[in-house]
Amino acid sequence: MLTRSEFLTKVYPVEEGWTFAAYERAQTALFGAASGGYRAARKAAAMSQADIVAEAKKANIRGRGGAGFPMGVKWGFMRPSAAKPAYLVVNADEGEPGTHKDRTIMERNPHAVIEGCIIACYGIGAHVAYIYVRDELHLSKTRLEGAIAEARALGHLGKAPFGRDYPVDVFVHTGAGAYICGEETALLNSLEGRRGEPRLKPPFPAQAGAFGCPTTVNNLETIALVPTAFNLGCAQFSELSALHKLGDGGVRLYGVNGHVKKPGVYELHVGVTLRELIYDLGGGVLDDRGLLGVIPGGSSTPVLRGDEVIHAPDEASPMHQWHGQSVLDVPMGVDTMRAAGSMVGTCCATVMAVGTCPVLAMENLMAFYHHESCGQCTPCREGSAWIHRIVSKILDGRATMDELDSLHEIANNVMGNTICAFGDGMAMPALGFLKKFRRDFEAYVRGERKRADARLVVG
Amino acid sequence: MTFALTSERERELEALLAKYPTRTAACIPLLHLCQAQHGHIDDEVVEFVAARLEMPPAEVKGAVTFYGLFNQRPSGKHQVWVCKTLPCALRGAGDILKQCEHKLGIHPGETTADGKVTLRTAECLASCGTAPMIQVDGEYFENLTPERVDEILTRLTTS
Numbered sequence: 001m002l003t004r005s006e007f008l009t010k011v012y013p014v015e016e017g018w019t020f021a022a023y024e025r026a027q028t029a030l031f032g033a034a035s036g037g038y039r040a041a042r043k044a045a046a047m048s049q050a051d052i053v054a055e056a057k058k059a060n061i062r063g064r065g066g067a068g069f070p071m072g073v074k075w076g077f078m079r080p081s082a083a084k085p086a087y088l089v090v091n092a093d094e095g096e097p098g099t100h101k102d103r104t105i106m107e108r109n110p111h112a113v114i115e116g117c118i119i120a121c122y123g124i125g126a127h128v129a130y131i132y133v134r135d136e137l138h139l140s141k142t143r144l145e146g147a148i149a150e151a152r153a154l155g156h157l158g159k160a161p162f163g164r165d166y167p168v169d170v171f172v173h174t175g176a177g178a179y180i181c182g183e184e185t186a187l188l189n190s191l192e193g194r195r196g197e198p199r200l201k202p203p204f205p206a207q208a209g210a211f212g213c214p215t216t217v218n219n220l221e222t223i224a225l226v227p228t229a230f231n232l233g234c235a236q237f238s239e240l241s242a243l244h245k246l247g248d249g250g251v252r253l254y255g256v257n258g259h260v261k262k263p264g265v266y267e268l269h270v271g272v273t274l275r276e277l278i279y280d281l282g283g284g285v286l287d288d289r290g291l292l293g294v295i296p297g298g299s300s301t302p303v304l305r306g307d308e309v310i311h312a313p314d315e316a317s318p319m320h321q322w323h324g325q326s327v328l329d330v331p332m333g334v335d336t337m338r339a340a341g342s343m344v345g346t347c348c349a350t351v352m353a354v355g356t357c358p359v360l361a362m363e364n365l366m367a368f369y370h371h372e373s374c375g376q377c378t379p380c381r382e383g384s385a386w387i388h389r390i391v392s393k394i395l396d397g398r399a400t401m402d403e404l405d406s407l408h409e410i411a412n413n414v415m416g417n418t419i420c421a422f423g424d425g426m427a428m429p430a431l432g433f434l435k436k437f438r439r440d441f442e443a444y445v446r447g448e449r450k451r452a453d454a455r456l457v458v459g
Numbered sequence: 460m461t462f463a464l465t466s467e468r469e470r471e472l473e474a475l476l477a478k479y480p481t482r483t484a485a486c487i488p489l490l491h492l493c494q495a496q497h498g499h500i501d502d503e504v505v506e507f508v509a510a511r512l513e514m515p516p517a518e519v520k521g522a523v524t525f526y527g528l529f530n531q532r533p534s535g536k537h538q539v540w541v542c543k544t545l546p547c548a549l550r551g552a553g554d555i556l557k558q559c560e561h562k563l564g565i566h567p568g569e570t571t572a573d574g575k576v577t578l579r580t581a582e583c584l585a586s587c588g589t590a591p592m593i594q595v596d597g598e599y600f601e602n603l604t605p606e607r608v609d610e611i612l613t614r615l616t617t618s
Contacts, residue, residue, distance in 0.1 A: 085480075097544040097583040135491065135528055136540075136584055138597040171478045176487050176526030179582060193486030194518065195525040211480050257587035258549040264588045299545065299583075348587065350546050364545045368582050374525075456548045 060249025065219030068334030106140035198420035242271025255348030297345020300425030302432030535577035546587035
């Protein structure tokens with residue numbers, strides 16, 4: 001039986017759950033006696049910077065934006081400097097197709113974000129945090145601004161929160177409709193008022209980030225989990241995960257969308273399986289159809305087939321314990337999903353029922369990447385356009401087998417040859433579709449199937 | 460006539476500038492402020508932003524042309540965005556778009572003859588769990604059916 005967690009989501013069903021009063025009631029119910037507000041930040045205010053980082057590392061929070069980098073380790077990269085201020089930048093540019101979790105936190109539990117920002121500021125030596133919210137999310141911005149105003153009025157933000165002589169402030173910054181600004185260095189350029197083109201690394205943001213100063217960029221869910229981790233004790237928080245021993249700790253938000261009966265966002269321990277996500281939480285596939293495939297964590301994570309089986313006969317393989325089992329029964333974690341040939345990404349799964357045309361699905365996603373490539377690097381700018389056009393040509397029945405094969409070559413020439421991970425994020429899912437659904441592509445080339453009959457909506 | 464902000468928006472600009480260590484950082488939020496007043500960003504607005512933020516006009520223009528939400532031409536009074544990316548498409552975004560085109564008599568990228576509504580397609584708006592969806596003047600409408608879209612657009616075009 002799958003047990004839902006309710007740390008971040010406890011206030012979700014509460015009337016006006018986004019207010020400070022509701023947040024504090026929920027925190028008191030979860031963690032005991034009232035504290036005067038923001039108990040975890042209050043606790044952190046009495047700790048040294050080194051102690052906060054050491055504690056944060058024990059939480060084993062793997063970045064929830066998709067890359068899965070350990071949050072505590074990232075905080076540890078920050079070196080105090082007398083010459084330059086440090087900044088915390090929270091990435092809430094949620095726009096990865098299939099991802100719909102951060103918006104729920106901003107709209108329904110903004111105080112978890114603000115309290116997380118305060119603790120992170122103490123941990124990395126920053127006095128200012130910027131939350132970069134994509135402009136389209138108007139309600140999210142309003143709720144965050146409201147929470148910031150409440151916290152400021154209570155003195156939890158400002159000159160000396162919790163009686164410690166250490167100013168902390170949080171500001172909301174908006175983007176203007178560019179997916180690439182979810183890439184951390186593009187986001188920093190956008191925060192500085194420029195075109196959102198990714199920067200070459202090094203220097204990494206911890207050395208020279210926002211305004212040329214040391215900066216930590218964390219995903220919004222990552223930051224929102226910090227108060228829970230500090231309230232429970234970070235080691236205990238980590239142990240909530242089924243993959244705690246793999247250094248992938250705590251709870252997280254799971255999204256499920258596409259062809260399921262109950263799409264939505266659910267909070268559970270790390271290590272839930274795709275089968276549990278699709279069938280227990282998502283209520284199963286629409287019309288009880290078979291499962292064609294699932295994109296596990298946002299469009300940049302390679303698609304998995306519904307009938308895919310783990311092949312890891314080598315006993316030394318980390319996947320050996322799931323050898324011969326369905327890929328749907330592997331606990332979702334950063335390392336397990338990578339070993340299964342995909343990625344956990346943002347952990348919001350897009351489900352496709354039998355009857356969906358995978359070639360049409362790929363065309364839809366490649367149109368997205370073609371539109372959103374920032375154009376800075378030639379392989380990505382041209383490659384995303386070529387792949388999109390060739391897939392369209394295949395669907396129109398005008399492509400040859402050579403052109404189908406050329407898609408592999410194009411994708412492989414984008415991979416690893418660009419400034420940022422967008423190129424890989426486009427090439428990997430492209431190769432995933434080509435590899436997992438090769439026969440469907442061939443059927444269009446041979447003229448056995450027609451675009452007019454291709455469907456994304458089933459039933 | 461040169462562009463200037465209303466006094467209320469001037470105050471918002473002052474508040475914006477206080478948030479950042481550089482003036483340049485206010486570029487995108489200021490462009491949003493200008494667009495809210497002027498409807499689109501033309502060269503006069505670019506000159507204004509450049510002057511106020513002490514930036515080269517070319518850099519401001521560079522930002523304007525980079526970001527999809529800045530209108531470089533006048534657009535309708537109301538903005539309708541239809542999400543067409545895969546999670547919405549799997550749940551019927553195609554029919555939602557068709558309904559919008561049929562109801563408004565225009566295709567994506569166009570504005571109705573009376574100047575009231577501009578229709579556009581959007582890439583993923585983070586509403587995949589409540590798909591399909593459209594955004595009208597900043598407000599989300601989720602879990603849509605073509606019938607519901609019809610109601611929303613009727614209200615918009617007769618208001």
